[in-house]
Amino acid sequence: MKWMKFVDLMGGTCESAFMYYNKFMKKHGERFAIVKTGHSSKWGELQRSSYQMNGSLPTTDEDILKEVAKVSIDYxxxxxxxxxxxxxxxxxxxxxxxxxxxxxxxxxxxxxxxxxxxxxxxxxxxxxxxxxxxxxxxxxLLQYGDNLTICGNLVSLLMKVVGKDFLQEECFESIEDGIQCYTPRFNEGERIAGFRSPHNSPNNIVHLINVYPPSIQKYFPKLGKNVIVINGIGTDVQSRLNGQDLDTDAIYATNQKQIVELARKAYKEYPTIINGIKSVDISSYNKSMESYAKMDNAISASQYAVGYASNIAQLALSYYYDGGGNDREIEDIFIICSVLAQVAIDSAKRNFEIEVEPELSKISHFACMKHKPQYPRFYAGVQKLKAKYSKRRRVEMLDSDIGDFxxxxxxxxxxxxxxxxxxxxxxxxxxETISLGTLVADAVDIENVDRKQRQKVISIVNDYSKVVGSVNREQKDYQNVREREFNACMMKLKNMTIKRNVMHSLIQYAFERENAKIRDNLLTVLFDKDQNIFLQYFKKTEKKSTLNS
Structure with missing residues (x-):
């Protein structure tokens, strides 16, 4: 039903917009394409959490946190x-x-x-x-769990369609210390801790209890393990998860025992934050390039503000826990940051009563945020890592500004x-180790190498290395950019048949100490170009087999 959002571009009324949509669909054979799909973690039964999630856990008990970190330590x-x-x-x-x-x-x-x-x-x-x-x-940190796509009350939707009272769904019950849900990812009766991005405080942690309603299993038997149905009737789940909605929002869910108990504690002791900031009007865009630029700028500003709110919230949380968890002024700061992050996300689509960035800047200068030392060690590490891989100017941090909180x-x-x-x-x-040289099959006949071809390959890979070295690893499409640049590099070599002695001389060149900067890229390119000739530079051994007794 996304077309309903663009009524103004398709005639101005729902009737004319539907006619436009209907005509478009018939023209393209009434075909639909799946543009988003749930998929399981590449880590198997494990999934990575984030410092925002772990930094909000309401405890400073080392024994508890050691258990929280245990899976990662063992791994x-x-x-x-x-x-x-x-x-x-x-x-x-x-x-x-x-x-x-x-x-x-x-x-x-x-x-x-x-x-x-x-x-x-x-x-x-x-x-x-x-x-x-x-x-x-x-x-x-790695935990047993995964990112699950959130669904609302599915049976209620069916009841609404057939004219029944959808509030009488009877799939879930209201409970005091959490919210009931259904997901095949976890066993019936299991308790789950849930986190959704942007996550800024313990007030955003949800404690879930997994039940298996017969009607959901009957009418939706193939939901898949990466979907979670969370009860939204008579619960605060959408506000709890920091403005969660149902357009493929996801929740990080884990059944790790200590985290689940902390989620229960957070749900009982840290009230759900209600965003009371109202939107003034909807941002208006059209198909002009000027409007596209305006939209792009608004989205960029929105993303920056979300990150800014997260940074302030993490510092406030660190000061809050370091001080014993009793400072109401500091607590208010990470609560406000949670609300401002919600506003920032929607600010590209709507105009609000406040401007997010000036408010965040004001908060960052409050007296309670002038903590000495200013930065927790983990936070300093996060900022240094972002600066390293994003090529942006590093936030100046003196050693005296960093402490163990x-x-x-x-x-x-x-x-x-x-x-x-x-x-x-x-x-x-x-x-004990051995030299890589002992694995080389034959010496390279360097005198008979096609030097022109050799130098051309080196030049192409050098250019590729410079380009990918400047790519911001923190950007969301980093992998797509890297893959595109790699494919472009391989296209330059597509019509070149790299001779065996040239290939082997290039491998030898890659392992020379002064060529360390392009070593990995050069070896990867050569391997992708011709795996067979590449591997023949090294001696091959037969894999030892174990006979069944």
């Missing part, structure tokens, strides 16, 4: 100890054609001694270290640093 430690676990991690985190993980996996398949080389082990240490420091310690995220930061196994302290678990 990261296992990467160091189990080669197959590390291989699986490479597959999960490197599914794109441009990913260097494809090269590492192929070489590991080609020669079973590759995993023993110093080169591979250095790569492994770097990959696991970045995963620990740039993901887990900064809040992207008694807040959920800083406690988790310290727990992960301490609890993930350190092989330097367990040297008996470290295997």
């Amino acid at each position: 990261c430690s296992n990467l160091k100890l189990d080669h197959n676990a590390f291989r699986e991690h490479l597959k999960i985190t490197g599914t794109s054609k441009y990913s260097f993980n494809n090269v590492l996996l192929a070489l590991d398949d080609w020669n079973e001694d590759f995993k023993r080389t110093k080169y591979f082990n250095d790569k492994k240490v770097d990959i696991i270290s970045r995963f620990k420091k740039e993901r887990l310690q900064l809040g992207k 008694n807040c959920p995220m800083d406690i988790i930061y310290r727990i992960i640093d301490k609890e993930v196994i350190d092989l330097r302290k367990n040297k008996n678990l470290i295997e």
Whole structure:
């Protein structure tokens, strides 16, 4: 029914708009296309959470937070100890054609001694270290759960269509300490903690109880595991989830025991925030380029304001928990930020009684926000990481501005640093390495290499590396941009048959110390160009098989 939003562009009345829509559909054979679909996590039974979620958990109890971090700690430690676990991690985190993980996996398949080389082990240490420091310690914890698409009261919709009282759905009951829901992702009777982005406070955490209503199972037997039906009749779920609606909004849902209990606590002790800021009118756009530019600018400003609200809320939450959770003025700040984030999201479509950015700027200068030290360690890490990968100017942070707070995220930061196994302290678990050179099949005949072709490939990959090196890794379409640039690079090589000795000389070139900056990109491009010739640079070993007894 999205066409109803564009009545003004299709005649001005619902009747004329429907005629326009009907004519358009007949012209295209009455065909529909699915533009959004639910899909399960690439992490299997696990899914990543965020620092906004973990930073709002209402506890500073180290034992509880250690349990919250346990799945992530075990996962990261296992990467160091189990080669197959590390291989699986490479597959999960490197599914794109441009990913260097494809090269590492192929070489590991080609020669079973590759995993023993110093080169591979250095790569492994770097990959696991970045995963620990740039993901887990900064809040992207793994939990059993997933992102589930939210549905409203489905049976009520059917009852409305046939003229029955849709409020008498009788699928769910009202309960005091949570909200009932239905999802095949979790077992009947399980309790679930739910978070929706933007998430700014414990007031946004929902405690759910999973039930299996017979009527939903009867009329909607194929909803799928990545859908959740949440009872919206007589509940505060939409306000609780920070302005949640039903146009494919998703909820992060987990059954992790301690998080679920904290969700129950949050639902009982932190009142649901009601956004009372009214819209003045609807933003008006047309098909002109000027209007498109205006719309683009409004969307960009909206996204910036949501991030700004999140940053202020995280600082306020950190100060709040560090101070014992009793400061009402600080509590008001993250509550207000929650409301302003809702307004910011809708500000591209509607005009409101207030302007979000000036309000946020005013809040950031309140006396209670002048905390010493100003930044929790995890927050400083998040901002530095964003600056590193987005190429934007780094927020100036002196060492004296950064401290160790008694807040959920800083406690988790310290727990992960301490609890993930350190092989330097367990040297008996470290295997002796071999030189990568021992795996090279034959020496390259450098004298007979087509130098012109060799230099052309290097030049193309150099240009590709410069382009992708400037891409903001924080932008939502980063993967699409990377894939597009990789495909463009491969198109330049499409009509070039890279000779065997040229290919092998380029592999040798990539491993020279002074070429480290383009090494991964060059090897990935060469591998994608001709996997067979690429792999023949290295000795091949037969995989050892285990006979059944």
